[in-house]
Amino acid sequence: AQSVTQLGSHVSVSEGALVLLRCNYSSSVPPYLFWYVQYPNQGLQLLLKYTSAATLVKGINGFEAEFKKSETSFHLTKPSAHMSDAAEYFCAVTFNAGGTSYGKLTFGQGTILTVHP
Amino acid sequence: DTGVSQDPRHKITKRGQNVTFRCDPISEHNRLYWYRQTLGQGPEFLTYFQNEAQLEKSRLLSDRFSAERPKGSFSTLEIQRTEQGDSAMYLCASSLGTATYSNQPQHFGDGTRLSIL
Numbered sequence: 001a002q003s004v005t006q007l008g009s010h011v012s013v014s015e016g017a018l019v020l021l022r023c024n025y026s027s028s029v030p031p032y033l034f035w036y037v038q039y040p041n042q043g044l045q046l047l048l049k050y051t052s053a054a055t056l057v058k059g060i061n062g063f064e065a066e067f068k069k070s071e072t073s074f075h076l077t078k079p080s081a082h083m084s085d086a087a088e089y090f091c092a093v094t095f096n097a098g099g100t101s102y103g104k105l106t107f108g109q110g111t112i113l114t115v116h117p
Numbered sequence: 118d119t120g121v122s123q124d125p126r127h128k129i130t131k132r133g134q135n136v137t138f139r140c141d142p143i144s145e146h147n148r149l150y151w152y153r154q155t156l157g158q159g160p161e162f163l164t165y166f167q168n169e170a171q172l173e174k175s176r177l178l179s180d181r182f183s184a185e186r187p188k189g190s191f192s193t194l195e196i197q198r199t200e201q202g203d204s205a206m207y208l209c210a211s212s213l214g215t216a217t218y219s220n221q222p223q224h225f226g227d228g229t230r231l232s233i234l
Binding site for chain 2: 004009034036041042043044045046049090092103104105106107108109110
């Protein structure tokens with residue numbers, strides 16, 4: 001069974017500061033990992049994905065994440081926060097099980113990012 | 118790429134009524150997913166279609182819920198005899214997939230927000 005834990009339901013940073021959103025996963029098989037962002041009353045937009053290639057993944061809007069198997073983590077970072085980054089962020093996991101997986105995503109609880117001027 | 122489209126965006130109905138939501142996926146995507154998101158939570162998987170075949174249903178999908186994808190294009194999700202607990206955002210997502218690989222990202226619509234009076 002898969003699961004995702006996002007540490008910290010709320011994170012607050014100042015504009016220009018480092019953003020760090022934490023995600024730990026549990027999967028009995030090699031995972032595929034995703035970060036999505038959700039703005040109020042909207043659907044989810046893909047930020048980046050890890051699919052067993054490079055462990056450091058770069059995404060849109062200056063975000064990146066590093067897959068660390070030994071720590072079962074996939075934390076999301078951005079060097080300098082912008083006001084427009086304020087939103088809710090979701091980490092999600094799926095896996096490929098030799099053709100029997102359909103790619104359904106298991107999501108974390110979400111982290112609301114607030115950016116102060 | 119016109120994106121995933123969901124209709125309606127908002128639905129308010131009285132308890133006990135039936136409701137139906139529609140999802141139009143990205144045209145070349147063969148996989149279609151429905152998720153439910155309640156306030157303060159991450160999305161939870163409901164059901165999955167590969168082309169017109171419904172291949173998996175979550176235990177969350179009670180007998181009052183039914184989903185179809187009749188021609189492998191758009192999909193509908195119907196809830197019969199709605200209950201207060203059905204109030205949520207219903208999200209549709211689509212992706213490309215093969216029998217072997219499921220690492221293609223899912224693209225989400227903006228959701229249908231259901232409110233039960």
